[in-house]
Amino acid sequence: MKISVDNLKKSFGDRCIWSDIDLTFTSDEIVTIAGKSGQGKTTFLRCLNGLETYDAGTVAFDGEVMPVGTTDAKKIGMVFQGYYLFPKMTVWENILLAPLYHGIDRKEAEERAERLMKELEIYEEKDKYPKNLSGGQQQRVAIVRACMLEPEILCFDEPTSALDSETIDKLAQTMGRLKEKGMGMIVVTHDRAFAERISDRILHFEEGRLREEIVA
Structure with a gap:
């Protein structure tokens, strides 16, 4: 591209x-x-x-x-300086929001999210809320979220x-x-x-x- x-x-x-x-x-x-x-x-x-x-x-x-x-x-995707994770959503919910909004099949979106989260070593945090993550963990969540639309x-x-x-x-x-x-x-x-x-x-x-x- x-x-x-x-x-x-x-x-x-x-x-x-x-x-x-x-x-x-x-x-x-x-x-x-x-x-x-x-x-x-x-x-x-x-x-x-x-x-x-x-x-x-x-x-x-x-x-x-x-x-x-x-x-x-x-x-083209964007990882913002402030990450802009939704505080009342879990990591998993934050990551799935964009692909589901854009009409990607839920099963496909979940499989993609699991693969990316494991690659970036953040999968174990999927049920946590952003406030319970370190800055580095929040950034990796933001990167996964930005990569979800490939x-x-x-x-x-x-x-x-x-x-x-x-x-x-x-x-x-x-x-x-x-x-x-x-x-x-x-x-x-x-x-x-x-x-x-x-x-x-x-x-x-x-x-x-x-x-x-x-x-x-």
Whole structure:
């Protein structure tokens, strides 16, 4: 799968956050978006996911231009910085919500959930509520939930911000396994060491412009 971004521009009021953004993402790579706070990194990620509108340009999935403010949840997924797990639902209920909403057969959804949860070592927590999980466990639940529709590219917003070094290491391993299974990733992070460890490419937003470096 390929995401093509052409001449994208985003403003808040009279302030232009970024403009003339031309990029291509594919489902065989991990791309990191870096830069100082206020550069519009998370906003860019939300535009790709249809959670934010933009002023000009296009976002296309495999050549199909998506209307502004829309996306295809079966092609691109999102793991939010705050995870956004529903507190009154168990882990199992949180994970099954999206596939059942999108009309996936319950038995198929449950089998997919069990497989993914076991792969990410979270299955034993399936009957717990989010408040009873550690930050790392909540993140793995959020990753499983985002993978339930089997997107080809998965976005992460600041995935290491609340994790200790051991959990960050496990996250990097998880991302590596997802890539091996054919899932591309777009990651917003302030953690330079983490970016260098996981990325094929690193993009920098600076004063409304973009520069790119290839990771050796």
